[in-house]
Each structure stands twice: as structure tokens, then as C-alpha cells.
Amino acid sequence: MAKHGLPLGIDVGGSGVKGAPVDLTTGEFAAKRMRVDTPVPSTPTAVAAVIAQVADHFDDVRGDSPIGVTIPGVVTHGVVRSAANIDKLWLDFDAEPMLEKVLEHDIILVNDADAAGVAELHYGxxxxxxxxxxxxxxxxxxxxxxxxxxxxxxxxxxxxxxxxxxxxxxxxxxxxxxxxxxxxxxxxxxxxxxxxxxxxxxxxxxxxxxxxxxxxxxxxxxxxxxxxxxxxxxxxxxxxxxxxxxxxxxxxx
Structure with missing residues (x-):
């Protein structure tokens, strides 16, 4: 049976990986934000493990909609094309399928500035x-x-x-x-x-x-x-x- 919880957003930055479930009617966090330091080096495998840690923390409230993940880089069709403030192993890395496998969940990977723009449009x-x-x-x-x-x-x-x-x-x-x-x-x-x-x-x-x-x-x-x-x-x-x-x-x- 489908679980109608809340959509989860996870923001990957150069220094921290932050996440929270979001109430989309208000645009507010529906639980206290969780933050974990970005691993050093910030390789795809290491960062994926931290993203999974953040997602698991909210397992009881997150719903069955995809998990939104931001990355400081250009993303085309799930492939990371540039890497600002994260390890260069992300360059031309097909990240979406890997993250879906690690999280065992459908995800959407998006550039961090694009995600911020969407938030400001709908709630800011x-x-x-x-x-x-x-x-x-x-x-x-x-x-x-x-x-x-x-x-x-x-x-x-x-x-x-x-x-x-x-x-x-x-x-x-x-x-x-x-x-x-x-x-x-x-x-x-x-x-x-x-x-x-x-x-x-x-x-x-x-x-x-x-x-x-x-x-x-x-x-x-x-x-x-x-x-x-x-x-x-x-x-x-x-x-x-x-x-x-x-x-x-x-x-x-």
C-alpha cells in the first residue's frame, strides 16, 4: 500500500549535507532539519552514503514520492556535468541510478541553484x-x-x-x-x-x-x-x- 507521507529534500553542499521533509502547502520544514558534514573526499560513493543516512533518519515521515536531491553542479538527465565544491569524480558521473540503488527509492537530482529558484517561486x-x-x-x-x-x-x-x-x-x-x-x-x-x-x-x-x-x-x-x-x-x-x-x-x- 502506498505511503502518503511528506516529500523529502536533501541539499548537498561543499561543507554539509542537509535534509528535511517539507510541507508543500506552506513551504515549511515538517521536522527538524538534519545536517551531516560532507565527507572528505566527497566522492559519489561517500556522499551517497551520507544522503542515505539523512533519508533513513526521516523514514517514518517521508512518503512514497521521489526524494529530491540537489548537487552543486550541472545535471542533465541524471548525469552530473560539472562539480563545484565537490570531488571531481562527479564529473560526467551517471548519479541518479546509483543514488536510486543506494537509497532503494526513486529520486530526482537537480542543480542546487535551480532548486533554490523553484523554492523562491513557490514560497518566497x-x-x-x-x-x-x-x-x-x-x-x-x-x-x-x-x-x-x-x-x-x-x-x-x-x-x-x-x-x-x-x-x-x-x-x-x-x-x-x-x-x-x-x-x-x-x-x-x-x-x-x-x-x-x-x-x-x-x-x-x-x-x-x-x-x-x-x-x-x-x-x-x-x-x-x-x-x-x-x-x-x-x-x-x-x-x-x-x-x-x-x-x-x-x-x-
Whole structure:
């Protein structure tokens, strides 16, 4: 008999693997989040064992819908194509079947920024927005999610736009602000260049800015002059888990 519990989201990051069941009516965690350090080295086999540990922890509440798992990399048809902050053995690794075998459960594997974008669309800063929503996460690099009329266009990788001869994230990521000791005003000049280019290429209806630095959005977003409304993300570090659970629950739609 089918078990109608809650969809589970698991967010794999460079330092931690975090998971929780999610109530999709509210977009809230339905139980206390579990976190386990990302193994070193973070090979597919080692990370899969930790993902299984997190999934087993919620065995009594999780339902029979797929488990949503995020990865810091491009994912096409279950194959990981890039690896940011995780072991290079993930490159071109057919991860979805391996994870399904280890977890003995149907899963959906998704890029972490895409999952965050989906969460912000359904429960956060972009809730109810029609048209083209662009989410960018300013962190170690710049992650992105493109969503048009509620539909995710996966693996956009807009942090790698070439601007003035540079990969955009090597100039405008929040890690670069820290590394170079830039003030918010100095950093905003670089962000202006980045978001102006994004705007000229895509003409979005809304830009959502995530990543840890978004908690200080009032220090830099008001300095940007754009046609497009630009707002801070609201779900912070919960977004990956929530978006993964939402995508898992709707996998067969």
C-alpha cells in the first residue's frame, strides 16, 4: 500500500549535507532539519552514503514520492556535468541510478541553484510572479535559475557570462568581495555591470538575489540602477531543501 507521507529534500553542499521533509502547502520544514558534514573526499560513493543516512533518519515521515536531491553542479538527465565544491569524480558521473540503488527509492537530482529558484517561486520572494524570473545566488561563485511562467529552464549557469573579458563570477561573486576587501559600494559597481548585462540579454520580469550575502541586501541592492525589479531571496539556506522536495513531489506531472 502506498505511503502518503511528506516529500523529502536533501541539499548537498561543499561543507554539509542537509535534509528535511517539507510541507508543500506552506513551504515549511515538517521536522527538524538534519545536517551531516560532507565527507572528505566527497566522492559519489561517500556522499551517497551520507544522503542515505539523512533519508533513513526521516523514514517514518517521508512518503512514497521521489526524494529530491540537489548537487552543486550541472545535471542533465541524471548525469552530473560539472562539480563545484565537490570531488571531481562527479564529473560526467551517471548519479541518479546509483543514488536510486543506494537509497532503494526513486529520486530526482537537480542543480542546487535551480532548486533554490523553484523554492523562491513557490514560497518566497518570487511567489505568484508570472513571466521570466531570474534567480542568482551570490556565494563562492554565482549560481542561477531561470523560471518562465512557473516552469524551470534548468542549468542556466549565468554566473559564467563573459563580461569585459572576465568570467562574471570571478569579478562579482560575494567570495570575491571578501577576498579583495571591497566595500559594498565598490562591489555594487561590479554587480551593476553584471546585472545590466543579464537584463540586456534576457529582459526578465523579476530578479531574485540569494546566497548568504542576501541578508545584507539593503547594503547593495538599492545602489543598483536597473529596469527590472530586483529583490532579496527570503528562504535563505532553506531554499535548496524546499525546492528539491517540491520538484520531487511534482516529478511525474
Amino acid at each position: 520572494a518570487a511567489k505568484g510572479h508570472k513571466g521570466l524570473v531570474v534567480m542568482t545566488t551570490l556565494g563562492t561563485g554565482i549560481g542561477s535559475a531561470l523560471i518562465y511562467d512557473g516552469v524551470l529552464i534548468p542549468n542556466s549557469e549565468l554566473g559564467h557570462l563573459e563580461i569585459d573579458g572576465h568570467d562574471a563570477e570571478t569579478r562579482a561573486a560575494s567570495s570575491i568581495k571578501e577576498k579583495e576587501g571591497l566595500s559594498y559600494a565598490e562591489w555594487a559597481t561590479r554587480l551593476q555591470r553584471y546585472y545590466s548585462q543579464l537584463e540586456a540579454l534576457l529582459w526578465p520580469d523579476l530578479i531574485v538575489v540569494g546566497g548568504g550575502v542576501s541578508k545584507d541586501a539593503d547594503q547593495f541592492l538599492p545602489l543598483l540602477k536597473l529596469r527590472t525589479p530586483i529583490v532579496p531571496a527570503t528562504l535563505r539556506n532553506k531554499a535548496g531543501i524546499i525546492g528539491a522536495a517540491h520538484l520531487a513531489a511534482h516529478k511525474n506531472d
